[in-house]
Structure formats: C-alpha cells, structure tokens
Amino acid sequence: MFSRLFNFFYAPLAALVFVAVVLPFCVIIIITPTLTLRRIIGRFCVRFCLLCIGVPMRVRGMENLPAGHCIAVANHASYMDGLILTAALPTRFTFVVQDGAASWPVVGPTLRRMGVTFVNRSNPREGALQTRALIRRVQDGDSLAIFAEGTFKEEPGLMAFKNGTFMIAVRAGVPVVPMAIRGSRRLWGSGNKLPRWSHIEVEASAAISPTGTDKAAETNLSNAVRAQVLAMCGEHDRLQSSSNDEDA
Template sequence: MLRRLFDALYAPLATLIVVPVTVLVCLIVIAGPTLPIRRELGRAGVRLMLASIGVPLRVRGREHLPQGPCIVVANHASYLDGLVLTAALPRTFSFVVQDGAANWPLIGLTLRRMGVIFVNRASALQSARLTRQLIRRLHDGEPLAIFAEGTFRAEPGLLPFKNGAFLIAARTHTPVVPAGIRGTRRLYGGDRRLPRWSAVEIVFRPPLRATGSDREAALRLRDLTRQHVLALCGEPDRHLAPSAADADL
C-alpha cells in the first residue's frame, strides 16, 4: 500500500519536474556548436534529467568497452533506453534507432543534432544503404550502439534479435559488447503516460567476436550475444531466435 501511495504521488510530481528539464536539455543540445560538444551536453543532460526526479543511474563493466570500433547490443524495454545508454557510453558512440523517432517534436531534432543514425525497416533499399554506411563507419573506427530487438512491447521479455548488426560485425571483424538495461521498463515502460520511480542499471559484458565472416558465424554470434543480454536484463525470453532469413537491422 505504501508503494502504491508513493507511486501515486511520485508520478505527477516527477512529470512536472522532468518535462521542463527535458525541454531545456534539448534546447541546449540543439544549440551546441559541434557534434562532440552536443554529445557531451546530451550525456550530461540525461544524468541531470534522471537526477531531477531522484533516479540513480548505475553503470558497471565500462572497462569491457574496447578501444576502437565495436557494436554495443542492448535490450530494449522503454523509450528511455536510448537516453540512459547515451549517458553510459562515451560520446564517440553513434546510435542506430527507428526512423519514426526523427519526427518527434523537439526530440527528433535533438537526436539528429547528436548524430543518431535512423533506420527505415520498411525499405529494403534504405536498409541496404544503411548497411553500407555502418560498415564504412566501423572501418573508420566509429563505435555503434544498436537495440537488436528493433522495438519493444508493453509486456516484459526479450524479443528476437534482428540479424543485421551481427552480419555487419562478422563481415567487418568487429567485436560485439552485450549490454543489459534494467529499471527503465518500470520507470517509463508499457503504455503508461506517467513515470514510476525505479533505479536504472546498465551492465556491459566482455566483447564477443564471430568465429568467421560468413552468415552462419554471424548467426552464432547473434545467438550468443542474445544469451548474454537475456542474462543481464532480468526479463523472460519471449521468443526463440528469428529465422536465418530475417536480416533486418
């Protein structure tokens, strides 16, 4: 009963606080003169947003992030996942997200100014172009962060992983770092309009590598990465791995 009472009081109060803070952070990021500065402002801004509503962000295992290019693959449980992962990763990381976010008022412009890479899964042509772009970025030494489920649902559980990130990793001999995000689903997940208090934790595990550059090696890497993420996220396994024909990012 006490927890329900706390949630009932916390939700509107946290909303009244975090909305203006979020708008302020977005405007500051948009005004940043260079991409590195905008990303640093974004990282600090996310921590400010969480602190303003009393949410601690704990990050463990950052020492597992390799120097140079890599692909961080994390579970996806909430709209907040990209934000908290931004705060946890160095500013050199570029994020790959669904293109629908590019049209969100103010948020979309902020994401574009932070160098987010948008993917349109409905277009095979654009997906192919994006794949070539990501390969070039990795060859240039740029690390990436991807939510391999591609989306999230209201009910808890890790969805199947898309194949694209792992095909790219195998082809470019890029290490994949499994990451688990906890707490964001309770904080602002499902179909709720108001937040509930929850600590947020992100854990990185040592990088994994494909045993070859062919498709089978990529799919083995996908399955192994998913096992690690499943163990880290603390949610049930909602589905078996996708078929070999599913190569979407």
C-alpha cells in the first residue's frame, strides 16, 4: 500500500522534473562546439537528472575497460539504458542506436551532436554497409557501446544477441566488455509511461577477446559475452524460457 501510494505521487513529479532538467541540457549540448565537451556535459546531465529524481546510481568494474579501443555490450531493459550507460562510460565511447531515434524532436539532434551512430536494422543491405563502416571505425581506434539485443520488451529477460556486434569485434580484432544494467526496467521500463523509483547499478566485467577470425569465432564470442551479461544482469534467459515452452 505504501509503495503504491509513494509511486502515485512520485511518478508524475519525477517525470516533470526529468523533462524540466533534460530539455535545457539538450539545448546546451546542441550548441556546444566540441564533441568531447558535449559528451562531458551529457554525462553530467544524466547523473544530475538521476540525483534530482532521487535515484542513486552505483558504477562498478570500470577498471575492466581496456586502455585501448573495445566494444562495450550491455543488456537492454528500458528507455533509460542509453542515458545510464552514457553516465557510466568514459567519453571515448560512441553509442550505436537504432535510426528511429534520429527523427525524435530535440532528442534526435541531441544524439547526433553526442556523436551517436544510427543503424538501420530493417534494411539488410544498408545494415551491411553500416556494419562495414563500424568495423573501419573500430580499426581506426573508436570504442563502441552497443545494446546487442537491439531492443527491449516489456517482459523481463535477456533476449538473443544480434550477430553484427560480434562480427565487428572479430573483424576489427578488439575485445568486448560485458556490462550489466540493473534497476532500469523498474525505473522506466516494462511498458511504464511514467518512472518508478529504483536504484541503478552498472557493472563491467573482464573483457573477452576474439579467439579467431571466422564465423565460429563470432558465435563463440557472442555466446561468451551473453553468458556473462546474463550472469550479471539479474534477469532470466528468454532463450531458455522459449526452449522450455516449445518442449512443453
């Protein structure tokens, strides 16, 4: 009863505060001249927003990030995950996001100014060209942050990982850092139109390097990274659940 009453008042107030804080920061990011400074402002904005709505965030394992370029892969459970990972990761990471977000008012221009790379997963030919471009960027020294599930569902559980992320890692010869975001589904996921209070935890584990250059190496890397993310994220395996449902 107390929890429902608390969220009855908390949800609309937190949403109003969040929008009121984010919008001015979006404008500041859009007009800021350099990418590094824009990303620094973005990290501060997210942490400040979470502070304003009373959401604590704990970040662990950042020492596991390699000094050189790499790919960070995290689970995806809510609308907040990109923002949360922005606040957790160093500014050298470029986020890979579905291209639908590019057309959102205010948000789209802000993401572009933050250096986000948009990908089109609905067009195989365009997706292949974008993947090759990302391989070249990583080979040239960029680090990427990717939600390998591609999207999230209202129901909890880790979904299958898309292959593109691990093709990039294998072809570019860079390690992948498994990461977990916990608490974001409750904060603003599972179909919730308004936020609910939650604490947020972000954790990075030891990097996993490719063991070859062929398709088998991509599959092995994907399986190893997904297993580690699954072990850390606190949600069940949707692939295992689907398999059990089919067997039943």
